[in-house]
Amino acid sequence: MPTETAPDPTGAGSSETGPRIVMENVRKQFGKNVVLDDLNFSVDRGERVTLIGPSGSGKTTILRLLMTLEELTGGYIYVDGEPLTHAKRGERRVKLRSGEVSRIRRRIGMVFQQFNLFPNMSVLENITEAPIHVLGRSKDQARADALDLLDQVGLKDRAQAHPTQLSGGQQQRVAIARALAMEPEILLLDEVTSALDPELVGDVLQVLRDVARNTDITMLIVTHEMQFAQDVSHRVLMFDQGHIIEEASPQVMFTAPQHERTQQFLQAVL
Amino acid sequence: MSDILQALSDYRPYLWEGLQVTLQLSLGGVAVAIVVSVVLGLAAISPLPVLPVVSRVIVEFFRGTSLVVQLFFLYYVLPPLGLDLGPVGAGIVGLGLNYGAYGSEVVRGSLNAVPKGQWETTLALSMSWPLKVRRVVWPQAWALMLPGLNNLTVMLVKGTAVALLLGLHDLTYWADEMRKDPDVGLWTAYGIVFLLYYLIALACSSGLRLLERRAQRRLGLRADVAVTDRATAEAVA
Amino acid sequence: MEFDPNAAFEAVGPLLAAFLQVTLLVTVLGSIIAAALGLVWAIGRRELPRIPGAILAWILDVVRMTPLPLQLLFGMAVVTELDGFRRFGDIEPTTLLTYLGIVVFGIHYSTYMAESYRAGIESIRQGQWEAATALSLPRRRTWRAVIIPQALRATLPSLGNWAIAMFKDTPFLIVITVPEMVSEAERIGGASFKYTETFAVAGLIFLAASYPTAVLMRKLEKKLAY
Numbered sequence: 001m002p003t004e005t006a007p008d009p010t011g012a013g014s015s016e017t018g019p020r021i022v023m024e025n026v027r028k029q030f031g032k033n034v035v036l037d038d039l040n041f042s043v044d045r046g047e048r049v050t051l052i053g054p055s056g057s058g059k060t061t062i063l064r065l066l067m068t069l070e071e072l073t074g075g076y077i078y079v080d081g082e083p084l085t086h087a088k089r090g091e092r093r094v095k096l097r098s099g100e101v102s103r104i105r106r107r108i109g110m111v112f113q114q115f116n117l118f119p120n121m122s123v124l125e126n127i128t129e130a131p132i133h134v135l136g137r138s139k140d141q142a143r144a145d146a147l148d149l150l151d152q153v154g155l156k157d158r159a160q161a162h163p164t165q166l167s168g169g170q171q172q173r174v175a176i177a178r179a180l181a182m183e184p185e186i187l188l189l190d191e192v193t194s195a196l197d198p199e200l201v202g203d204v205l206q207v208l209r210d211v212a213r214n215t216d217i218t219m220l221i222v223t224h225e226m227q228f229a230q231d232v233s234h235r236v237l238m239f240d241q242g243h244i245i246e247e248a249s250p251q252v253m254f255t256a257p258q259h260e261r262t263q264q265f266l267q268a269v270l
Numbered sequence: 271m272s273d274i275l276q277a278l279s280d281y282r283p284y285l286w287e288g289l290q291v292t293l294q295l296s297l298g299g300v301a302v303a304i305v306v307s308v309v310l311g312l313a314a315i316s317p318l319p320v321l322p323v324v325s326r327v328i329v330e331f332f333r334g335t336s337l338v339v340q341l342f343f344l345y346y347v348l349p350p351l352g353l354d355l356g357p358v359g360a361g362i363v364g365l366g367l368n369y370g371a372y373g374s375e376v377v378r379g380s381l382n383a384v385p386k387g388q389w390e391t392t393l394a395l396s397m398s399w400p401l402k403v404r405r406v407v408w409p410q411a412w413a414l415m416l417p418g419l420n421n422l423t424v425m426l427v428k429g430t431a432v433a434l435l436l437g438l439h440d441l442t443y444w445a446d447e448m449r450k451d452p453d454v455g456l457w458t459a460y461g462i463v464f465l466l467y468y469l470i471a472l473a474c475s476s477g478l479r480l481l482e483r484r485a486q487r488r489l490g491l492r493a494d495v496a497v498t499d500r501a502t503a504e505a506v507a
Numbered sequence: 508m509e510f511d512p513n514a515a516f517e518a519v520g521p522l523l524a525a526f527l528q529v530t531l532l533v534t535v536l537g538s539i540i541a542a543a544l545g546l547v548w549a550i551g552r553r554e555l556p557r558i559p560g561a562i563l564a565w566i567l568d569v570v571r572m573t574p575l576p577l578q579l580l581f582g583m584a585v586v587t588e589l590d591g592f593r594r595f596g597d598i599e600p601t602t603l604l605t606y607l608g609i610v611v612f613g614i615h616y617s618t619y620m621a622e623s624y625r626a627g628i629e630s631i632r633q634g635q636w637e638a639a640t641a642l643s644l645p646r647r648r649t650w651r652a653v654i655i656p657q658a659l660r661a662t663l664p665s666l667g668n669w670a671i672a673m674f675k676d677t678p679f680l681i682v683i684t685v686p687e688m689v690s691e692a693e694r695i696g697g698a699s700f701k702y703t704e705t706f707a708v709a710g711l712i713f714l715a716a717s718y719p720t721a722v723l724m725r726k727l728e729k730k731l732a733y
Contacts, residue, residue, distance in 0.1 A: 120409035130395035164490030334714035338678030431574035471572035496626035507668035
C-alpha cells in the first residue's frame, strides 16, 4: 500500500543521513497516570544515548514504546524518518496497520532486565530461532552466525546448554547475542544488569562495551551503572516525572550537572 | 479370592465387551476433547477480534448445560433431524465437547500463564503470531497444562459411565448384571469393576504424568499442586 | 421439525419443580457432606501415621477415579442387599434413594474437596506451623485457630467450583431412578415427543443456575487472594 509519507520533522526523509530515531510530542498515560508528557528528542545514527533518572521517571517506558510493547497515547515516533506506529494524515493522527509496524520494528532489538530466554530451547536454538523463521536464514548460516556471536560473548562452549543451567550473567549474555543475531539497527538495553548479582555485572557490561566499540548500532540505554554510561554513551538524558530536565555529554553530566534534581539524583546513586 | 477368579473366568466375554465399550468411549472422547480444547483455547487468546468472544460463548454453553443434557440432545433430538450418530457416536461427541470445553479453559489458562516477558521477547524478535505460539509459547504452556489435562482425562474416563443412559453395555452395566448372579454376588461383582476402572484411570494418569515430568524437566520447572487443583476446579465449574 | 414455544413453556413448571425438590436439594446437602468429609480426609492425611495414612489416600484415590453412576448403583445394591427398603418401610423408596444419592454424591465429591483442602493447607507457609510450635499451641488448637482459617480462605472458591460440578452431575441420579430434572425432561419429552423443547429448557435451567455461580466463584477467588 503506498502511504502518503508523513511530513518529516527532519526534512531528511527515509534517507541514509537523517536521525535514526525522532520522538515528537510523545505522550504516554496509564489510566490517569501521565508517564511521559510532550516529549521531544532525536537520536542520530550510531549514537549511543543513556537515559538516567529516578525510577518511575519514564525511561523504561520510552524503550517499551519504541519496541511497540506499549501503545502511544499521543504524538509520533519516527525511525529512519518513517512513522513507527502512528502517522500524520493532515491534521489527523492515524494508527498504522500491523504489517507496516512490524516491517519497521524489525530494525529494532531489545535486551530485557529479566533476560527472557526461551526455556524450551537450548542456548543455540534461542539465538537461531528468529533468524531462521523470521529472517528466513538457512539453518547452517544461522548456526554459524550464532556460534560466532556466542564466541563474542564468551559462551561458545555453552551452545548446547539449557538456559536454566546458566548463571544470570551468562543468560543475559546469551540474550544479548540473541538480539544481535537479528542484526538490529537500533538496540534497546533495559536495565540489563539490574537483575544480576553484583559479581556477574562486570562480564555483561564488558560484552556491551565490545559491542559499542566494534559496531555502529544505535543504542538507547537505561541503566544505573553510571561508569558504564560514561564509558559508552555519546549523550546522557536526565529524566524526571516524564520530562527531560537535562541533556549533556557524559563528561559534563557526571562532573558538572546543572539542574538541582540531577545533582540530587547523581549524589544518591554515585 | 477364588470367587473373584471364578467370576472373572465366567464373565470374561462380557467384561471384555464392557471394557471395549468403555475404552472406545474413553479414547474417542479424549481425541475429540483434545481437538476441541486446543482449537477453543487458541481461539480464546487469538488477536483476531471475534474469535475470543465466539470461543467464550461456546465454552460457557458446554460447561454450563450438563453433560447428560447434551448427551440426551445428541441421542434423542438429532436423529429425527437426520443426524444419527448412534449411541457410541453420541457418547464420543458428547464427552468430547463437554470435556473439550473444560480442557479449553485449562489450555487458555496455561497459555496466559506463560510469563509476559516471553511474549514481549517474541515481539522484540519480530516473530509472527503463529510462529511465537508454535515455537515459544505453546511448548512452555504445554508443561503447565498437562497436570490439569491429566485430571480432566481421568474425569472423562469416569464420564464414560453415561453409556448406561444411552443403552450401551459398558463396564458399569456389567457390574450390575454380575451382581444379580447369585454365584458372583454384590461385593465380588463391584469389586472387580471398581478395580478395572481404577486401573484404566491409573494407566491414563501415569502416562500423562510421564509426559508431564518430561516437559517440566525440559523447562526446569516443577508443578504447583495448589495451582493445578484450583485450575481444574475452575475449569469444570 | 419446528421448535414449539408452547411445549417449552409447559415444560418449565414441572422441570423447575423437579429442580427445586431434587436437584437443588441433592446439590446443597451433598456439598455440605462433601465439604465436611473432605476436611476430615485432608487432616487425616496429614495427621495419621504412615501406613493408615497411605491406606486412606489409596481409598480416596479409588473413590475419586471411579464413576459416579457405578457408585450410585453400588449404593443401591448395598441398600437392597441389606434389605434397606423393608427396614425403612415407612420411608418412600424414592425418598430413600434420594438420601442415598445425597450420601454417594457427598462421599464422591469429598475426595475432590480433600485435594483442594490439601492444596490449601500446603500453601500455608511453614513459618505458621513453626510459630504455633514456638507458642506451644496444642496440635488441635493449631489446626482450628491457625491452619484451617487460612487454608479455608485459599480453598473456598475451589470448594464452590466442585459444588457446581456436582450440581451438573446430578442427572446421574437417573441410574437409581430418582426423579431429578433431566429424567423428568426425558419423561415429558417421551410422552409428547417434544424432546428438543424439554431438553432445551432443562439445559437452560442448568446454565442459568451454574453460570452465575461460577462467575461468582471467580470473583470470590480474586477477592480472597492474598
